[in-house]
Amino acid sequence: xxxxxxxxxxxxxxxxxxxxxDERVIVMGEDNAGGEGSPGEQDxxxxxxxxxxxxxGRFPGRVLDTPISESAFIxxxxxxxxxxxxxxxxxxxxxxxxxxxxxxxxxxxxxxxMFGGKAVTPVVIRTMWGAGLRAAAQHSxxxxxxxxxxxxxxxxxxxxxxxxxxxxxxSIRDDDPVIFAEHKxxxxxxxxxxxxxxxxxxxxxxxxxxxxxxRADVTIVAIGRMVHMALEAAEELAGSGVQAEVIDPRTTxxxxxxxxxxxxxxxxxxxxxxxxxxxxxxxxxxxATVAQDAFGSLxxxxxxxxxxxxxxxxxxxxxxxxxxxxxxxxxAVKTAVDWKA
Amino acid sequence: MTGTLSTPxxxxxxxxxxxxxxxxxxxxxxxxxxxxxxFAGGDIPGFVHLYAGEExxxxxxxxHLDQRDAIASTHRGxxxxxxxxxxxxxxxxxxxxxxxGSCRGKGGSMHIADLSKGMLGANGIVGGGxxxxxxxxxxxxxxxxxxxxxxxxxDGASNQGTTLESLNLATxxxxxxxxxxxxxxxxxxTSSSWSVASDDIADRxxxxxxxxxxxxxxxxxxxxxxxxxxxxxxxxxxxxxxIEVKFTRYYGHFEGDQQLYRGKEVADAxxxxxxxxxxxxxxxxxxxxxxxxxxxxxxxxxxAIDAAVAAAKAAPKPGPDDLLTDVYxxx
Numbered sequence: 205x206x207x208x209x210x211x212x213x214x215x216x217x218x219x220x221x222x223x224x225x226d227e228r229v230i231v232m233g234e235d236n237a238g239g240e241g242s243p244g245e246q247d248x249x250x251x252x253x254x255x256x257x258x259x260x261g262r263f264p265g266r267v268l269d270t271p272i273s274e275s276a277f278i279x280x281x282x283x284x285x286x287x288x289x290x291x292x293x294x295x296x297x298x299x300x301x302x303x304x305x306x307x308x309x310x311x312x313x314x315x316x317x318m319f320g321g322k323a324v325t326p327v328v329i330r331t332m333w334g335a336g337l338r339a340a341a342q343h344s345x346x347x348x349x350x351x352x353x354x355x356x357x358x359x360x361x362x363x364x365x366x367x368x369x370x371x372x373x374x375s376i377r378d379d380d381p382v383i384f385a386e387h388k389x390x391x392x393x394x395x396x397x398x399x400x401x402x403x404x405x406x407x408x409x410x411x412x413x414x415x416x417x418x419r420a421d422v423t424i425v426a427i428g429r430m431v432h433m434a435l436e437a438a439e440e441l442a443g444s445g446v447q448a449e450v451i452d453p454r455t456t457x458x459x460x461x462x463x464x465x466x467x468x469x470x471x472x473x474x475x476x477x478x479x480x481x482x483x484x485x486x487x488x489x490x491x492a493t494v495a496q497d498a499f500g501s502l503x504x505x506x507x508x509x510x511x512x513x514x515x516x517x518x519x520x521x522x523x524x525x526x527x528x529x530x531x532x533x534x535x536a537v538k539t540a541v542d543w544k545a
Numbered sequence: 546m547t548g549t550l551s552t553p554x555x556x557x558x559x560x561x562x563x564x565x566x567x568x569x570x571x572x573x574x575x576x577x578x579x580x581x582x583x584f585a586g587g588d589i590p591g592f593v594h595l596y597a598g599e600e601x602x603x604x605x606x607x608x609h610l611d612q613r614d615a616i617a618s619t620h621r622g623x624x625x626x627x628x629x630x631x632x633x634x635x636x637x638x639x640x641x642x643x644x645x646g647s648c649r650g651k652g653g654s655m656h657i658a659d660l661s662k663g664m665l666g667a668n669g670i671v672g673g674g675x676x677x678x679x680x681x682x683x684x685x686x687x688x689x690x691x692x693x694x695x696x697x698x699x700d701g702a703s704n705q706g707t708t709l710e711s712l713n714l715a716t717x718x719x720x721x722x723x724x725x726x727x728x729x730x731x732x733x734x735t736s737s738s739w740s741v742a743s744d745d746i747a748d749r750x751x752x753x754x755x756x757x758x759x760x761x762x763x764x765x766x767x768x769x770x771x772x773x774x775x776x777x778x779x780x781x782x783x784x785x786x787x788i789e790v791k792f793t794r795y796y797g798h799f800e801g802d803q804q805l806y807r808g809k810e811v812a813d814a815x816x817x818x819x820x821x822x823x824x825x826x827x828x829x830x831x832x833x834x835x836x837x838x839x840x841x842x843x844x845x846x847x848x849a850i851d852a853a854v855a856a857a858k859a860a861p862k863p864g865p866d867d868l869l870t871d872v873y874x875x876x
Contacts, residue, residue: 249868266687270714271713275706275710275712279676279679279711280679280711281678282685283665283680284680284681285680286660287615306670309678310669310673311670316874317872318652318656319652319660320651323660356873358876366839377875380875457812469758
């Protein structure tokens with residue numbers, strides 16, 4: 205039975221249900237219990253934003269606090285995965301990949317290929333991404349493209365609570381290493397989420413908005429928080445008679461190229477929204493794929509709406525400019541729709 | 546901080562155990578000498594890093610390990626693979642880039658692995674292994690299978706943050722792990738007497754709340770004894786140990802290295818310190834084994850290495866279809 209819960213609660217519930225189902229699932233990270241070794245409560249934090257709250261008491265010995273040593277404990281999660289566990293490790297902010305990336309891209313991602321198909325590394329690395337929390341340049345990035353680039357990694361970035369639960373369950377059950385990117389601005393958003401366990405397959409995009417009678421003037425591809433910006437833009441545009449189909453790929457690796465191509469073949473126009481920096485991003489990746497494989501369907505140049513080629517600024521006046529919003533997306537759609545060759 | 550011995554001392558090794566140890570060391574030496582020759586002949590692609598001279602470390606440590614246990618290795622990993630029981634025919638084929646190799650020709654010398662043997666891979670990243678070993682030790686602790694995990698790493702990796710973080714984590718989590726720092730005197734061409742700020746790598750153990758011991762790496766029995774104690778303690782829940790094994794590598798950092806940075810320590814080590822020579826002298830003079838028994842192993846190993854090279858040269862290379870396989874379990 206579905207009820208309304210938050211994105212944060214949905215991830216917590218997925219972790220709890222999988223830990224209940226499978227003894228091999230363990231959780232680790234900085235402050236994942238919170239309070240280890242201190243005189244007060246042992247489950248004080250449940251992670252810096254409370255996602256793992258309550259698991260420590262329910263699953264004794266299976267929620268591990270770690271020193272602030274990302275290389276060691278992310279590597280340990282990977283090593284434990286080769287040893288028969290199914291660890292879910294929290295790399296608090298995606299920005300911190302810089303201090304432990306070797307273990308992710310040279311070790312976990314490559315074991316299977318490098319060892320001739322004989323390794324299985326079922327590790328999930330949860331990490332917070334995205335701008336908007338006034339968290340400044342080292343706590344606000346959208347580095348999904350870096351992980352997406354690496355063969356051997358899978359990358360999920362749910363845009364809502366329903367997808368967050370289903371994709372987390374799928375991630376834990378997956379035998380490959382998964383980067384599970386949680387957008388920090390979505391933790392308090394809510395959706396109808398079934399109480400029972402369910403998995404959402406990787407590589408299956410969600411068409412979150414269709415045009416009336418299946419007919420639309422433009423395809424908007426957006427991920428994470430940008431799905432909500434795209435939907436807002438689509439509602440505004442509908443008022444002026446422009447219909448948008450909005451596609452949320454949900455996972456960037458694998459990427460559901462077929463759903464995107466099929467949509468563009470129908471609409472003839474594509475706008476890609478990505479809050480990452482613009483170069484070598486999801487936006488450029490989707491644009492290149494569509495330009496190569498659906499060129500004949502395009503009636504206008506592909507429009508990209510991204511952050512600028514800058515770090516994420518601190519001051520709200522600047523950060524709000526950095527992040528793509530509904531107005532920018534609507535503007536890009538109008539450019540495409542009004543295009544005259 | 547070292548405790549009392551909890552395993553039989555090396556003097557108490559049975560003849561079969563001594564023969565096994567000698568076979569492992571001889572196999573490593575012959576394997577590496579042969580790879581040296583074949584590489585010079587131009588038949589081996591890429592680059593290789595040879596373990597000759599360091600055999601007592603891999604053999605002395607791995608003699609205590611069984612199927613429950615895992616090791617992580619380094620770019621200089623052939624010896625660790627052999628000591629953990631990886632098949633030399635598959636290893637040689639891997640070094641030649643053949644489809645019959647341990648990793649089907651997709652790993653090469655720096656990535657030989659056999660997870661079915663608890664061999665987590667040679668590793669092309671200096672300091673790549675210690676975090677993984679914390680994880681393997683955690684898995685054994687969680688499952689309660691009595692397994693121990695051992696990280697081999699060099700003097701170069703002893704300066705990597707991954708290694709230092711792992712030493713800390715292993716104590717904080719009280720893991721059944723052993724860290725074996727193989728100090729062969731050089732990280733690539735840079736002397737460990739310069740690059741390691743402490744007098745000895747083992748000194749660092751104290752900072753991480755674990756015992757640290759220094760062992761003569763040319764002496765199988767010394768390594769065996771120190772490793773036995775550390776592994777037994779780890780198995781019993783007593784936590785990690787850092788063992789520093791000191792010796793000299795007989796070849797360059799990689800094959801082709803002109804070694805202009807080195808003194809004359811290799812000739813001296815081969816003459817006076819060599820682990821195989823010392824082992825042979827000790828067990829024959831002590832009457833535990835006969836020279837004939839050891840000669841027989843020499844001959845068997847030589848035949849096996851010849852066969853491995855011949856099989857590697859005759860084996861097919863991976864085909865075009867292999868380029869795209871085994872990136873993921875499913876995608």
